[in-house]
Amino acid sequence: MRVLVVEDEPDLLAAVAKAMREAGYAVDTAEDGEEGIYKAETWDYDAILLDVMLPGLDGWEVLERLREKKGTPVLMLTARDAVGDRVRGLDTGADDYLTKPFDLDELLARVRVLIRRGAGKAAARIEIGEGVVIDQAARTASRDDESIDLTAREYSLVEYLAMHRGEVVSRTTLYEHLFDENDDSLSNLLDVHVSNVRKKIGKDFILTRRGLGYMIE
Amino acid sequence: MSGFFKSIRWRLQLWHGVLLVLVLAGYGWTSYRAAMRHRMASIDRELQRHSAVLIKTLPPWFPRNSPSNEPSSEESMELRIRPSAPLLRLFEESDSYFLLVAFLSEKSYRSPGCPEDLPIPEPFKKAAHFRFETRGEFREFAQPGGRGYRVLVGRNIGDDLAEMRRFAWILCGAGGGVLLVGLTGGWWLATRAIRPVRTIGETAKRIADGKLEERIDLADTDSELGELAGVLNETFDGLHDSLARQVRFTADASHELRTPVSVVLAQTQTALKRERSGDESRDTIEACQRASERMRHLVESLLTLAQLDSGEEEVVRETVEVERTARETVELMQPLAVEKGVKLVTALESSVRCEGDPERLAQVVTNLLSNAILHTAPGGEVRVSVTREEAAAVLVVEDTGEGIAEADLEQIFDRFYRADRSRGSANGGSGLGLAITKAIVESHGGSIEVASVPGEGTTFTVRLIATPDPVQPR
Numbered sequence: 001m002r003v004l005v006v007e008d009e010p011d012l013l014a015a016v017a018k019a020m021r022e023a024g025y026a027v028d029t030a031e032d033g034e035e036g037i038y039k040a041e042t043w044d045y046d047a048i049l050l051d052v053m054l055p056g057l058d059g060w061e062v063l064e065r066l067r068e069k070k071g072t073p074v075l076m077l078t079a080r081d082a083v084g085d086r087v088r089g090l091d092t093g094a095d096d097y098l099t100k101p102f103d104l105d106e107l108l109a110r111v112r113v114l115i116r117r118g119a120g121k122a123a124a125r126i127e128i129g130e131g132v133v134i135d136q137a138a139r140t141a142s143r144d145d146e147s148i149d150l151t152a153r154e155y156s157l158v159e160y161l162a163m164h165r166g167e168v169v170s171r172t173t174l175y176e177h178l179f180d181e182n183d184d185s186l187s188n189l190l191d192v193h194v195s196n197v198r199k200k201i202g203k204d205f206i207l208t209r210r211g212l213g214y215m216i217e
Numbered sequence: 218m219s220g221f222f223k224s225i226r227w228r229l230q231l232w233h234g235v236l237l238v239l240v241l242a243g244y245g246w247t248s249y250r251a252a253m254r255h256r257m258a259s260i261d262r263e264l265q266r267h268s269a270v271l272i273k274t275l276p277p278w279f280p281r282n283s284p285s286n287e288p289s290s291e292e293s294m295e296l297r298i299r300p301s302a303p304l305l306r307l308f309e310e311s312d313s314y315f316l317l318v319a320f321l322s323e324k325s326y327r328s329p330g331c332p333e334d335l336p337i338p339e340p341f342k343k344a345a346h347f348r349f350e351t352r353g354e355f356r357e358f359a360q361p362g363g364r365g366y367r368v369l370v371g372r373n374i375g376d377d378l379a380e381m382r383r384f385a386w387i388l389c390g391a392g393g394g395v396l397l398v399g400l401t402g403g404w405w406l407a408t409r410a411i412r413p414v415r416t417i418g419e420t421a422k423r424i425a426d427g428k429l430e431e432r433i434d435l436a437d438t439d440s441e442l443g444e445l446a447g448v449l450n451e452t453f454d455g456l457h458d459s460l461a462r463q464v465r466f467t468a469d470a471s472h473e474l475r476t477p478v479s480v481v482l483a484q485t486q487t488a489l490k491r492e493r494s495g496d497e498s499r500d501t502i503e504a505c506q507r508a509s510e511r512m513r514h515l516v517e518s519l520l521t522l523a524q525l526d527s528g529e530e531e532v533v534r535e536t537v538e539v540e541r542t543a544r545e546t547v548e549l550m551q552p553l554a555v556e557k558g559v560k561l562v563t564a565l566e567s568s569v570r571c572e573g574d575p576e577r578l579a580q581v582v583t584n585l586l587s588n589a590i591l592h593t594a595p596g597g598e599v600r601v602s603v604t605r606e607e608a609a610a611v612l613v614v615e616d617t618g619e620g621i622a623e624a625d626l627e628q629i630f631d632r633f634y635r636a637d638r639s640r641g642s643a644n645g646g647s648g649l650g651l652a653i654t655k656a657i658v659e660s661h662g663g664s665i666e667v668a669s670v671p672g673e674g675t676t677f678t679v680r681l682i683a684t685p686d687p688v689q690p691r
Contacts, residue, residue: 009476011504015483022490079475101479104486 001046001115001156002026002177006036006062007077008054016049019104020111024139024152026180033057040066043176047114049107050094052078052085060092067093073114077102112136119163126162128216132201134162141201148200153178157193161206161216170213225414226407233403234396241392249385256377257356261349264358267307268347268370271316272362313376317369318362330373338367354378413442417449429457469633470519473647477508477515484508511647518649522632525656533574536684539610540565540603542575546582547601550590558595559616561586564602570684571610573661578681584654585614585677592675593618609663610683613676620671629667630655 003025007013010031017027028043030036033054040048040062048066052059063074075096076089089097095117096110116136126134131144141148141158150158156178161169174190183189194206194214207215308316308328315330319337327335332355338348341361348359357371413435420433432453433446481504488501543565554561571578582601589599597617604611621629628634633648658665662682669675 009480011480011507012476012483014504015480015487015501019483019487019490022487079472079479100475101482104483104490 001160002180003047003049003111004028004030004039004045005049006030006054007051008032023108024156026178028180033062037062037065040072041069045072046118046177047073047075047111049075049077052076063092063094073118075110075114128162128165134159150200154193154197158197161214165216168209168213168215174214226411229407230400230404234400237396237399241396245388245392249388252384253381256381260356260372260374260377261358264356264370264372268358268360268368271370272360272368313373315371319367338369341367417446424453466632473515473633474512477511480508481505515647518647518653521653522649522656525660534572535575536570537573537575537578539569539571539612540567542579543582543601543603543612546579546586550586553587554590557590559590559593560598562598562600566604568686569603569605569610571681572684577657581654581657581679582612584650588650589614589616589618592616605683608683610681612679615674615676617674620673620675621669622671626667626669
């Protein structure tokens with residue numbers, strides 16, 4: 001999953017980005033509204049964490065402009081707690097709202113919910129034939145209750161395909177959602193991950209549709 | 218009982234009642250006495266008159282050539298008396314009047330109406346003496362009649378006394394009636410007068426219980442109580458505003474703290490999620506330190522403001538050389554200016570003094586200077602000048618920086634106001650610097666103004682009360 005974090009306080013941005021990367025997300029960052037809206041419009045993120053108080057273009061404006069084009073799930077972060085602000089946020093099109101200071105675990109959990117809902121699925125567990133279970137809350141995959149050892153990237157790949165099961169997901173899309181701007185774009189990195197997952201779970205777990213992409217049935 | 222006396226209405230009533238009773242009693246008593254005296258006086262006059270006439274018209278009792286000095290028998294006494302004045306008939310026939318004539322020999326003539334126990338009057342020493350006496354129901358007047366005999370004229374005043382007693386009762390009754398009416402009227406008046414006080418009390422209680430928007434509503438706003446209500450309402454308005462300001466201030470302050478706190482929280486929670494290398498930990502700690510510095514700065518600013526607000530700060534009043542304070546501050550700011558590529562220029566007049574707290578005034582200069590430097594692009598200039606204009610010590614800080622938009626100019630001295638909404642969070646500013654500066658200047662009895670052209674620069678002008686030059690001895 002790839003997320004965008006827009007926050008002007010550098011130390012806070014660094015901490016959140018690091019925590020999310022370590023949780024397996026690909027994370028892009030922006031320190032002001034202009035940069036934020038540019039990136040949000042350019043790439044399809046699975047979720048956007050948006051601070052309300054930004055220099056230049058503020059969070060509200062970024063959200064409004066984004067909503068003209070995309071329905072990317074947005075979680076707003078703010079230091080203001082007034083009920084009016086919450087309502088405004090939700091009415092303007094935010095999907096969730098967290099006030100600072102927030103608990104990091106709560107942030108991560110809410111992002112997970114956002115992404116699940118964004119993909120149209122509310123369940124936290126996805127079951128795929130042959131007893132394979134993807135637990136999105138724990139970010140693990142298991143077969144017959146035995147957990148499968150996947151790296152963060154491998155899990156992200158599996159999760160994404162599982163959330164779009166039955167659909168063919170193009171390589172480009174997978175690249176966009178698994179790697180962030182900080183990664184070198186090595187085009188066969190994706191194939192390496194797919195191959196590793198097949199080794200660990202099963203040859204037919206991920207199906208290849210030549211010229212189109214990958215899918216999980 | 219003490220509760221009884223606490224009520225103003227009852228106390229008013231009590232005093233009113235006591236006063237009324239005293240006045241009525243005094244008036245009644247005086248009336249009674251006056252009436253009594255008047256009546257007695259007229260009765261006395263009458264008795265005296267009768268007596269005088271009697272003495273004149275009665276025959277002398279001692280014929281010139283009688284050997285003894287008195288009549289020989291009672292018969293002859295009567296004979297002598299009878300042919301005299303018709304006045305005698307009054308005494309003969311009257312129920313109320315009576316007459317006693319007493320002779321030297323202790324013989325006496327009594328009219329039919331004489332009371333049985335009427336004593337014979339004592340002899341008089343002088344011819345002009347007379348005596349009035351009241352015995353029970355009889356008023357008696359005795360007078361010497363010449364040659365040793367005495368005439369006593371009296372009257373039964375029983376009826377008069379009864380009438381006076383009736384009068385006394387009427388007075389009491391009337392007085393009681395007046396007292397009742399007075400007390401009732403007084404009670405009614407007191408209730409009416411007290412009612413606005415109760416309204417004030419009830420409204421005040423509601424306000425104290427938390428309904429801060431209520432105000433006292435009295436129909437009559439010109440009376441003393443109306444004025445009181447007006448003053449109280451103004452006080453409540455002031456308190457309400459003051460409370461609202463405090464609430465806003467507290468909200469703003471806690472809001473400001475949220476950002477550094479969230480940095481510390483996020484950094485530490487992330488760091489603790491797994492094993493960290495020394496370098497990673499160091500980064501985390503440094504980020505926490507930066508946030509803590511911001512919090513400290515904020516806390517100090519808030520404390521300063523609170524002190525200035527409450528006026529609790531110990532007032533330091535020394536003679537401050539404004540020029541020296543400005544110069545020292547400029548020197549302190551030099552490194553920052555160099556770092557930002559901004560040139561510092563000074564035009565400082567000496568012998569400009571004012572009374573105040575040197576540290577606080579230094580804070581003012583520091584704050585204005587650092588703002589100017591930070592808002593001016595490299596290559597720009599900041600000019601500090603200190604001059605004397607009549608009775609004012611004037612400090613001017615102008616820069617060639619980015620300027621302040623007109624819309625922001627009005628609010629720039631407000632607490633927590635930052636012209637660029639989030640600038641402070643990265644730069645460490647909290648929006649309190651100018652608010653503190655203004656508070657310090659005003660606590661010194663001075664004023665501060667700002668003028669700015671966006672894109673060209675900003676000028677802050679501080680006016681303080683200059684200390685007059687010491688008088689030079691000639």
